Amino acid sequence: NAGVMQNPRHLVRRRGQEARLRCSPMKGHSHVYWYRQLPEEGLKFMVYLQKENIIDESGMPKERFSAEFPKEGPSILRIQQVVRGDSAAYFCASSPLRLADSSYEQYFGPGTRLTVT
Amino acid sequence: AQSVTQLDSHVSVSEGTPVLLRCNYSSSYSPSLFWYVQHPNKGLQLLLKYTSAATLVKGINGFEAEFKKSETSFHLTKPSAHMSDAAEYFCVVSDRTSGTYKYIFGTGTRLKVLA
Numbered sequence: 001n002a003g004v005m006q007n008p009r010h011l012v013r014r015r016g017q018e019a020r021l022r023c024s025p026m027k028g029h030s031h032v033y034w035y036r037q038l039p040e041e042g043l044k045f046m047v048y049l050q051k052e053n054i055i056d057e058s059g060m061p062k063e064r065f066s067a068e069f070p071k072e073g074p075s076i077l078r079i080q081q082v083v084r085g086d087s088a089a090y091f092c093a094s095s096p097l098r099l100a101d102s103s104y105e106q107y108f109g110p111g112t113r114l115t116v117t
Numbered sequence: 118a119q120s121v122t123q124l125d126s127h128v129s130v131s132e133g134t135p136v137l138l139r140c141n142y143s144s145s146y147s148p149s150l151f152w153y154v155q156h157p158n159k160g161l162q163l164l165l166k167y168t169s170a171a172t173l174v175k176g177i178n179g180f181e182a183e184f185k186k187s188e189t190s191f192h193l194t195k196p197s198a199h200m201s202d203a204a205e206y207f208c209v210v211s212d213r214t215s216g217t218y219k220y221i222f223g224t225g226t227r228l229k230v231l232a
Binding site: 048105108 | 149219
């Protein structure tokens with residue numbers, strides 16, 4: 001059973017370009033979370049999605065950031081017009097979220113390290 | 118609001134000695150708590166979780182944690198440190214109040230193991 005897949009692992013963008021980060025959840029998981037880790041800091045929640053729905057985007061910056069999880073294909077985190085402050089590691093996690101048996105731990109991908117030059 | 122506080126940003130131990138990484142939580146509900154480990158430039162791996170069953174939770178690689186409601190603590194321990202334990206450790210609470218179960222992370226503890 002493959003784990004959570006993220007690509008690319010490393011992404012370099014110049015200021016003003018767009019960054020697209022992809023996440024394929026574990027098989028059977030329909031819940032996806034995105035987190036951002038700034039240098040020397042812990043992870044901060046950004047957005048929670050189910051297939052075709054954004055459930056909670058309270059951690060997303062108001063501008064330039066968007067996320068989707070289509071019916072088919074990976075979840076995408078999109079950052080438009082990147083700035084140096086967007087440089088960070090972006091982690092995706094998936095969960096089966098079966099509350100009946102408390103199976104709601106999250107499984108993390110290896111992350112995408114975005115560098116904005 | 119739920120939160121976790123990791124009391125030490127850095128911990129150094131000698132190989133073969135016990136490890137103690139401290140975590141306190143704040144929650145108005147019975148919390149779901151986790152410990153994750155992150156090796157340099159890698160993703161996060163689940164060490165163990167507490168979900169209101171046994172208060173002493175055993176995890177992978179010899180780690181365990183004890184949930185103490187009276188002290189609002191969930192400290193991570195290991196009897197004998199190995200060099201391979203050197204990593205960043207995160208205490209996490211799952212936000213059940215919002216219904217999203219999103220994770221709230223502590224700021225992390227960097228464990229250094231000395232030969």
